[in-house]
Amino acid sequence: MTTATRKVVPMTELRQTQPTTNLPGLGRRTFLQGAAVSAAVIATGALFRPAAAATGDPVLRLTYDQPNGSTTVLDEVGRSNFTVHVSNNPAERVPGVRGNAFRTDGFSTWATGQFATPLTTQMTIQTWIALESYPSDSEQPYDALTPSSIIYQRTNDAGFDIAINTYGEWWFTAHVGGQWRTVKAPWLFPLYEWVQIAAVVDGDAGQLRLHLDDAAGPKVASVAIPTGSRFTQAAGAPLVVGKASKDVTTGVFLINALNAAYDDTRIYDIARGAAALTGEYTSGIAGASPAHDVALQVTGLRFADDILRPRYHAMPPANWTNEPHGLVRHDCSYHMFYQRTPNGPFKWQMNWGHMTSTDLVHWTNMPDALRPELNDREARLGAVAGSGLSGQGSKGIWSGDVVSVDGTAHAFFTTVNFGGPFDPGITRASSTDPDLLTWTKASTGVIDKNAPAHVADFRDPYLWQEGGTWHMIIGAATDAGGALEHYTTQDIQGQWTRASRPFSTVSFASMDIGSAIWEMPVFEKIGTHAGRDKYVLVVSPIGRSVSKLSEPYTRSVYWTGTWNGSQFTPDYARPKSLDLIHGHLSPTVAHGPDGKLVAIGIVDERSSSKMQLDLGWAHTFSAPREWRLLEDGQTLGQRPIAQLMTLRAGSAQTATNVAVTGEHNLAAAGNQVEILAKVDPASTGARYGLCIGASPDGSEITRIYYDGNDIVIDKTRSSRNFENEEAVLLRGAYDEAVFGKPHTFHVFVDHSVIDVFINDAAAFSNRIYPTSRGADGAAASTGLRLYSEGGQTRFTQTDVWQLQSAWPTPAF
Template identity: 70%
Template sequence: MTEQRRTGRGERHLLGRRTFLRGATVAAAAAAVGVPRPITAGAASAAEPVLHLTYDEANGSTEFLDAVGQKTFGAHVVNNPAERVPGVRGNAFRTDGFSTWATGEFTAPITSQMTVQTWIALESYPSGTEKPYEELTSSSIIHQRTETAGFDLGVNTYGEWWFTATIDGQVRTLTAPWLFPLYEWVHIAAVVDGEAGELRLQMDSSEGTQEARLEIPAGATLDLAAGAPLVIGKAAEDETMDIFLVNALDAAYDDTKIYAVARDKATLAVEYTAAIAGAGTADEALQVTGLRFADDVLRPRFHAMPPANWTNEPHGLVEHGGNFHLFYQRTPNGPFKSQMHWGHMSSADLVTWTNHADALHPELNDREAKLGAVAGEGLTGQGSKGIWSGDVVSVDGTAYAFFTTVNYGGPFDPGVTRATSSDPDLATWTKDPAGLFDRTGVNDMRDPYLFQDRDTWHMIVGAAVDSGGGLAHYTASSVDGQWTRVQAPFSTVEFGSMDIGSVIWEMPVFEMLGTHDGTDVYILVANPIGGTVSKLTEPYTRGVYWTGTWDGKQFTPFQATPKPLDVIHGHLSPAVAPGPEGKLVGIGIVDERSSSQMQLDLGWAHTYSLPREWRLLADGKTLGQRALPQLQTLRGTKQSVTDVVVNGDNRLDAKGSQVEILAQVDPASTGTRYGISIAASPDNQEITRIYYDNGDLVIDKTRSSSGFDNEEAVLLRAPYDEAAFGKPVRFHVFVDHSVIDVFVNDAAAFSNRIYPTRKDGDTALSTGILLYSDGGETVFSSVDVWQLRAPGRQRVRGERSRRPSS
């Protein structure tokens, strides 16, 4: 289906799966911008509103008082509370994008004139279910409508927005010729002026006053949707994906008003200027308040993760402007996967993270043509179906983001394209107008990764080849230059011999790991998926790696069979870059083992691993991983015991759901099985065991959770390479509510998800820590337990208003 949408006079087109009759073209409306029209209803500026919602109630209140009619509006609340955040004046109402909105009864003596106005700050455009342009189901900023009457201020997933009103029985739609801005308080007004014969849209923002007009018959009247509710923050027509509502709005609202007169352009502009001078910032308004997850005993506190909603792989870890920046896959509108954005956070030490506005979001290819304006050469590769994973490099003060662009067919579906930023904080990005290359030469591709070798830049991209998963390889003389595909395979060993039965490799990484016997040793990481690879059965979806040598053109692995990145699966797709001390650091995703219903109930999905420091072990072939030393800055109070002889379970006095445990074992005094147990309830009805068992590393999650839909409540066992890692004598474990990171001998590692849900009120009960030994006594020479603080994070720092780049 073509993405072209024609916009001739009187032509029917789809908005929100409903058919509207356009009374004029967008081009005609745009041409009328700024043309004054007389106000024939008297002194509109002096009129009083017939509805006024201030949203000044307390945080969490589910009621909103109409200051005019003294009627109570209600907040629809299922998953998240009715949050209040700093507004333009007083408080503002924060909608979460999928489960909160406001609704109430509205009646007024409106006939030929009306003005609907509100302050709003959008964090993102509504998601939808990723459909071609002509099939989009949109969202609404505010509406009161039925099939045959009412009005609607609508917006779609690309930031196009419009005002629809039923005039004398005919639906009229005025589409704004500019996109709705993100991360900025703006004041919008939709005006019906039947006496002057026009509809008007006005936005006052940092760009000044923008206006669009559409002629209607003089003397026309508005058909109100009598008896229909007034709804703020959700579409008139729901679109769902599985159990998720996917077309609500992620925004903050303040001072919503309706007038029974047509307010004029100058009056509205003066109101904006007067209020914006003392307004709070959109950065503050778009925060997730502490109320949202206050009683959530599963949400991690000291792991890097978005403020809310859905995430997937972190990527593009890079040092730029004196800070580390991490980008990540994100749906900002809810705990579901749709219309991928690039989220963005930064840190000085890879421990304390600051959340930022999204760096990249899907945009419409050849938008000018679709809006009816004169199309130039058009835009391609803008990720109309999502901006997927990639990599970022910083060169001479400029950062280059390379990402996977996915569209609805046509060029660069999928493909790779690029964006650049010279901001020290990487707040604004400019996309290339066209993609760099598409999947020509391979069956499918995704997730570019860059490295420089002498005067040549190399890019590897995860690919599907005829034999299964593999890589595509490209080179360029400069990072901003022309990329050429290398015909020779990236590896001297055939991909078919290296693969584990997948369809495609994702998120590749290639870095120099260390030197052994005078030879530089490189590591290639891939994440095979599809085919026989599965999330819950062997071969597992997980990160794997090869070590070997690099001659400047090809990688020669030491062995064809890959090694697992983690001893036990559960962590994958790490973003990798030199860390604070120049040593390689990896941060991956630790994905959920919970149902869609639980993710909907919680309001978030997935988290990241703790930062791991990578190194080459003494055998010259094996990756060693340990917790980043900077994590020690999170340590609070400490409890210690020494020389504890354990045979069975030994419960420590120390406990907690946000702790670091360092247990040292006497290598000469161990049982057959030994380790530690965490997240244990007082009666051990909930408990997770981590232990070594005669050559295997084990995590027993069969009782990790009671009363939770855990899809992997099983015992997981995997071979432990004792020749490379040494006999397990040092267990370094981090517990952060539902995510754990385990390091053995500062060499072997795994991360996993557990879901201890038992609590007394808001207090978690499954916080016990036990030492464990079976098949003989084990001597724990020392055990230290630190309570860990949650680092200051999740605040947006100094963002600029985000205007769409295309």
């Protein structure tokens, strides 16, 4: 494993006589909340001649001090308004360096306006910016990337552009002396901190410069231009803040805008010097709002009117997510990582999102832990980083697992790259930080798909320690379908050896359900039965005949069985479904505060891309479930963890001894509630259960019931929104001999996601999309009913609690 290095570059190394093409390589770096590579700490002012005049007033200044929600930004010099483009999210303001800052969302908000003040041989464009993430791109190899822009005003043959690509490389391009000229920063752009940047055209001094002032110290890069060169201004083109000069779209999504906060953007008609810029940074940063937990928060305004977004389920602050993974207890807190696109509700170039909790219910979002990085393959094409590195995830950081050993957390993750080794592969990163904000990646991958396994594909490692041996299983694809790879080591930071025998004593072909690959494996001891330790193996088969919307459904399945230290012997070849009804999959697990095994999975969308774009987010996680072995010794039991009771807001509304034929309206109502309905199993109709999400006019309603054989969710009228792709009735076989006849329905409703537990033993999670609103704009489909058909059912007691949010209230 390599560690971060600080390379002090001689000043002459950055003095270019031609536009930058081959920049000096960088040493290995460690991300500290995305801190910049400290590769070239340059003494202030050492690279260029001082400007003749550096005290002029700006000819444009955007301070962004309008109130949160304002769609205009005033140019305080020209007194004209810039317009904030809004189509999905509102025009947000957050605490900035001085006053408010402008928050862009990465896909639908940016600012545009006119700027025509004449600029000739000298110009400075400067701004404060806190960048949450590097812009997305369409997962192209390095030499086919399309950058985003921090700020630009350009046409094909005039103007300027401060551009940045998906790996954090950035540069300043300006049309000077009759041609485009570029100075490229030899440092990656800092993340999660306020920095001040400035791009300077100094025709009088014969330089094009790029300045960065950040926590690591002032830096300057420059290239020579002909003395007296004049800047060609694109005065008729708009000045744009927070969006690329060349759009990249996929389907309905714009994917390469910027996810950032901006403050105090200025343009000068002089070439400002480093001393003045650094002085402004030093005075400004002293009073700036903390970037990662204030300026880069999502404001309360963004989802204030969203009646579908969950409030007490774990999920990212915005945009797109996939499976949670790597749930681990480290230094008295739980850390959960997850697949994340931080820049919009679309799936491109996965990061590892990160959130923390002390009880697995209340969560705090943290800066992303891992992100795609450059390899030696890209460095040979001219990238400023990646030299000598491999397996860094240039195409994405996919799912994995985290274990904590003696104060050090070790993350093993699927790395996907643009060719070369470890495409895909397994790579390791480590952290000794109590908050797991700082990670150091290994300089190369740990396991390659093609050596020694030669499987068609693999992903999603899962680890555990037994005695002195560490075990890793990896979801795999073979010619016969889904399977597992198994590796062991005595040293978690050492070499891994492929097991000589298959992980299971039963062939994977006979265990598979017709998939192409098994994802997200989990293997844990689950209990003891008849004097023998029992284990559970959970996988999520996908592809081939497995489908999201038709049988066999994409879902997690499991086997119970025994383990001899090297092989698992399942109790049965054909797996059991983790959920009664599909809709929840890929759980990540850890032992909870009381030592019991807890699982949290993804409950993915059943909505169109257009609806996800309109909402500005996609997918959520399940309520945490406690896993245990049921009395038959071969079935996994699931119930809500006790800590969920801490969400209850006051006392329950209770109805007792209600005999129901048809539907009975409860006095309680809500779309953020917990329902505990108890039934006399000796007094039931042929079909009985609950109705949730009922609108006053009956146009929207979801029924959940038992019909004597199956658990049913009827979503045919769950939503009047035509973007709902699963408005159907779904059935799931219910094993009454194992679970018992349903006598308890424990249901958690959180706007568009529900978690259902039957008899504290069987479970499923699903999505509904009630969209009816009242005259006041509030959600109208909040009715709750008891349900019975084919006879009368006696509900002995029904309790309904209103539930609080699991997240801190936004401060702005």
